Amino acid sequence: MPIRYRNPVYDAYFADPFVLRVAEGYVAYGTGRVVDGRAFEVLTSSDLVTWRSVGGALELLPPELGLGGDYWAPEVAEADGRWWMYYSVGHGDVGHHLRVAVAEHPTGPFVDQGVNLTPDERFAIDASPFRDEDGTWYLFHARDVLEGDRVGTMLAVNVLDGMTRLRGQSRTILRPSDDWQVFLRQRKMYGQLYDWHTLEGPFVRRYGGRYYCFYSGGSWLEPTYGVAYAVADHPLGPWVEPSGVPPLLRTVTDRVIGPGHNCVITGPDGQDVIVYHAWNPERTARRMCIDPILWSPDGPRVLGPSFSPTHFPRAAE
Template sequence: MTSFLKSRKTIIILPIVLVIAGAGLLFSFSFKEKTVSYKNPVGGMTNIGDPFVLKTDGSYYMYATSAPTIGFRAWQSDNLVDWEEKGLVYDQENQAKEWASGDYWAPEVIHYQNKFYMTYSARNEKGHLQISIAESSSPLGPFKDLSTEIIKQEGSYIDGDIFIDDDGTPYLYYVKDCSENIIGNTHVSQIFVQQMSNDLKTLKGKPQLLLQPDQEWEGLDGDYQWNEGPFVLKHDKKYYLMYSANFYGSADYGVGYAVSDNPLGPFEKAEENPILKKDLKKGVSGPGHNSVTTGPDGKTLYAVYHTHTDPEAPSGDREMNIDKLYFDNGKLKVSGPTRSDQKITLGGK
């Protein structure tokens, strides 16, 4: 099924005057800047979660928890607003070895060394959640498993995020899931990192614990606590680790971030967390599990995240949202969550 969200396009005409020195000539012409208007949620898709957007070759591709019993679907757009479903891009039946029984969650895709690599988690035959790396020559797949047991430690692991540093070094950020990670009497989800081999098949060194719930907004009085959904970006030589806290099916699911001078940490959480949180008066429930992409103008950053489709009945039924992300004196900020009309600059010609 193909789903679209109709958009309103605006043209802004900016006069520009050019003077040629010494020639006594004056020319004037206009620069047309196109924009597209939207209102969250975007895309028209429901029953998805954990949206991740890849920008490559002038197009956007969105991957999400979308077909949890068999694999992952993808959507394509040229403007971040109007999306077309492209079908299954990872199908368990098309793998050389069908290792998972279901719970296909949180896919992310990067373009690296002329191929596309997907990280995802699923439940193995022993009942543990397990992270896998799959590859394809196209952002629309088909993705085939490359390394299905990249994490060797016991337990359940989810939410793999591959970050490639400026020097080309790859790192895998991931979550030790609270379903099996019990500290004292509390089930806790923690975020770890390890360097990857250049072929993305194996991990190097020991797991480095980066984040675990320790801020008041993260539900510290609960028997289950979460820091999950890591996404790393770099700005002015600092590393920003965005993450989600609280239960994904709760209105209190939200986004925070931490900062470090090193991709392996230590990371310090921002005092102003959370930077995305519920606003039930606007109808916003559970904004979380985000990724970040660059707008069509090539410079504006956008946070991509999900919210609950029905704020009065929070659940795994979620929708995609986008809002501007920016840095202000070293602090990471999101202009959202919004439910009013917004505009995306498409660039001029």
């Protein structure tokens, strides 16, 4: 039987969703509420459609550290028999840095390891760990770059030496390339005015011997905001955006606003699924959505964003 669903699959606030497949099914982590005194609500599911909240994930950092109270965009990787959470913490739109926490179980509790992974960055968010087939771990993320023709938040990568240390400086892998990626013109940042571009929420998937970096771009307030991708033959690049290919997801006026910050997971029937958030029409909450993602020699294609009852396609569809 096809798996039927209707977006959003979780009606409460649950932004920047990341889904991990575990032996018991699926675990999701998202930006939003502090639950049971912990950051990042945790959900579990057997089918990606019906979700149940099981509490909070991350033990809050001591306020006296002065690191800020905005916890954003967790992603989790399993290594060495434990689960490692990468996230950012800071003060609003400035001062964010990447950190790592560890737990003995995928639902937590996660305990911060006392490491600032990006002490030399102006602003770093949206950490996304990726393990290559040779066992090498990489950490993709977004960071602010003030050099170049198109200034703003861009995508970068570094190698993880162990799970709590990056190898030297991160390298930029994808810069803004088009006006649809403009967040705000004449935005005041770092004491200057810039036409500020935004690339954020990187997520890498290997398919057919190549690497696909999905990312969100632009301003969620604009209809051009959405999810696009770049392709490479190695995690360190070079990364290239396919020419003339429209974004995989974009706003549907009055229905799906600002779809973005995705991950890709394989469903229980073997169908790849893109998981993302979108604002409700009232723009009061980002909620978790899912849609099938199909692969071809020309690259990925998303059957969405959907907002009415639908189903995952069978393999032959």
